[in-house]
Amino acid sequence: MSTQTASSSALLDFLRKCYPSAVSPSTSEADLPALSHQLFPTASYSDNEKAETSQWLTTSSRLVAPGEDEAKLAERLGSLNIHLSTRTTLLGAKPSVADLALYYRLAPSVKSWSAEERTGEHGYHHIVRFIDFVQNAPLFGLSVKDEDKVAIDLNDVKFVQKPLDAKEEKERKKKEKAAAAAADDNQKPLAIGKGKGDDSSKPGKKEQARDAASKAEDKVKGAVTGEGAPQPKKEKKEKQAKQQKHAAKETPLSPCLIDLRVGHILKAENHPNADSLYVSTIACGDPAGTDNTSEYEGQVVRTVCSGLNGLVPLEEMQGRKIIAVCNLKPVTMRGIKSAAMVLAASPRPKDGEEDNHKGPVELVNPPADAKTGERVIFEGWAGEPEGVLNPKKKVWETLQPGFTTTTGLEVVFDAGVVPHLAGDGETQTTTGKLVTSSGGICTQAVISPIPARDDFLVHSNKREHLYDARLFQQLFGSSIPGIRTRVFHTPATASSSNQAHDFFVQPGSSSISCSPLLQPQA
Numbered sequence: 001m002s003t004q005t006a007s008s009s010a011l012l013d014f015l016r017k018c019y020p021s022a023v024s025p026s027t028s029e030a031d032l033p034a035l036s037h038q039l040f041p042t043a044s045y046s047d048n049e050k051a052e053t054s055q056w057l058t059t060s061s062r063l064v065a066p067g068e069d070e071a072k073l074a075e076r077l078g079s080l081n082i083h084l085s086t087r088t089t090l091l092g093a094k095p096s097v098a099d100l101a102l103y104y105r106l107a108p109s110v111k112s113w114s115a116e117e118r119t120g121e122h123g124y125h126h127i128v129r130f131i132d133f134v135q136n137a138p139l140f141g142l143s144v145k146d147e148d149k150v151a152i153d154l155n156d157v158k159f160v161q162k163p164l165d166a167k168e169e170k171e172r173k174k175k176e177k178a179a180a181a182a183a184d185d186n187q188k189p190l191a192i193g194k195g196k197g198d199d200s201s202k203p204g205k206k207e208q209a210r211d212a213a214s215k216a217e218d219k220v221k222g223a224v225t226g227e228g229a230p231q232p233k234k235e236k237k238e239k240q241a242k243q244q245k246h247a248a249k250e251t252p253l254s255p256c257l258i259d260l261r262v263g264h265i266l267k268a269e270n271h272p273n274a275d276s277l278y279v280s281t282i283a284c285g286d287p288a289g290t291d292n293t294s295e296y297e298g299q300v301v302r303t304v305c306s307g308l309n310g311l312v313p314l315e316e317m318q319g320r321k322i323i324a325v326c327n328l329k330p331v332t333m334r335g336i337k338s339a340a341m342v343l344a345a346s347p348r349p350k351d352g353e354e355d356n357h358k359g360p361v362e363l364v365n366p367p368a369d370a371k372t373g374e375r376v377i378f379e380g381w382a383g384e385p386e387g388v389l390n391p392k393k394k395v396w397e398t399l400q401p402g403f404t405t406t407t408g409l410e411v412v413f414d415a416g417v418v419p420h421l422a423g424d425g426e427t428q429t430t431t432g433k434l435v436t437s438s439g440g441i442c443t444q445a446v447i448s449p450i451p452a453r454d455d456f457l458v459h460s461n462k463r464e465h466l467y468d469a470r471l472f473q474q475l476f477g478s479s480i481p482g483i484r485t486r487v488f489h490t491p492a493t494a495s496s497s498n499q500a501h502d503f504f505v506q507p508g509s510s511s512i513s514c515s516p517l518l519q520p521q522a
Contacts, residue, residue, distance in 0.1 A: 056098035084126035093267035256383030263324035268317035285373010292339035305338035367440030378413040379432035
């Protein structure tokens with residue numbers, strides 16, 4: 001494995017090139033630890049994070065030190081790989097100058113790594129993922145030419161690491177604990193002068209005989225003097241019949257039973273044991289001491305696992321407001337307890353179609369001025385939420401089909417599609433908008449209530465070609481309204497041209513008529 005030396009002066013030149021307005025010509029090596037705030041002014045750093053940044057700057061320089069022992073280098077790379085296995089950046093989710101230093105100093109080495117060193121069984125998967133993230137993520141915005149970037153094939157994975165099974169890990173630790181306890185018992189010293197079954201504390205036969213004689217004498221004295229005579233039994237009181245408890249009044253089914261609040265995602269990262277999950281730290285306005293909460297950066301937060309990995313980019317999960325479902329019973333997902341759920345919108349499948357959960361998915365957005373922890377309800381369905389929804393009553397599962405969106409991209413509750421509510425209530429409306437307690441309307445960016453398709457047919461020169469929607473977007477850009485929701489469901493006529501590819505979206509159709517120029521290349 002090769003390494004290359006990268007001095008601090010060269011690192012400063014690299015930073016000046018990428019961030020000319022933040023790194024001045026007078027910036028020196030001693031100023032590196034304090035550059036994070038200048039490079040990323042929207043992020044704030046605690047004293048511990050500043051100290052950790054300085055440590056990582058030192059560590060990154062050691063990874064490319066000349067004459068470094070191969071065994072020591074492998075140990076350091078292994079430790080770095082483990083550290084990044086549960087973090088997006090070196091500090092977790094925040095960008096820092098340490099990430100840029102590590103990228104600049106380690107990228108030349110990663111370029112020369114073999115496929116086995118990158119993604120083999122003993123490869124550095126997470127270091128490779130980190131390098132790819134830093135050089136491409138808008139979060140960093142590096143000015144690196146494509147030919148200078150580390151070429152990484154995301155499909156070339158030599159070994160897929162098996163996710164950690166929580167039950168197997170628990171059983172393994174239990175066996176280790178039992179083995180350790182057994183070893184401690186075998187090492188206990190034996191009492192000198194005692195054999196197995198020998199107990200000198202037991203009374204001898206003479207002592208037992210004297211005790212028996214003493215007890216017999218006491219019984220005789222009791223019979224003569226009347227002392228110790230048996231007392232008459234007390235009469236038992238008749239038990240009063242228990243009053244039957246009145247059955248608790250059944251709470252009417254209503255979407256107000258669901259505790260919906262404005263949440264603020266403080267950080268989000270990949271789940272260490274599940275490729276499809278994110279682990280988010282979300283402030284939901286809970287008071288200190290609330291069950292299933294913890295403290296992060298001075299705020300009371302909930303840990304939330306969401307199956308949005310691969311559907312919503314990780315950078316879009318950082319520092320944003322969302323709508324959280326806060327009274328579902330907490331569940332453990334691959335070893336991490338999740339105490340809430342993030343509300344998102346996705347196209348409803350057509351009748352008879354199976355929902356494959358492949359997206360697209362859009363997070364529901366509260367109003368921009370909504371406060372963290374603010375209650376969110378559907379208009380016409382006011383009421384207090386349950387403390388924790390009873391899973392046996394399936395309140396969420398019954399009401400969730402009524403959660404939908406309008407053509408105006410507003411989130412609403414449609415009681416007409418919930419069998420238990422259709423036609424019920426004198427004052428409730430059929431549909432009600434999702435609003436905050438201050439009156440703001442919750443929306444989502446793109447998805448309309450019309451079912452979306454993942455693919456579409458392109459008719460060209462009497463031939464049909466099946467195109468993936470992402471490929472279409474790459475060919476023509478996103479100039480068509482609603483491209484991310486498969487625009488072909490919009491009833492209005494849409495037309496455009498790009499790069500000499502003329503096409504026309506048929507009204508109310510999911511197909512496109514276009515010129516022969518659109519035929520795929522052989």
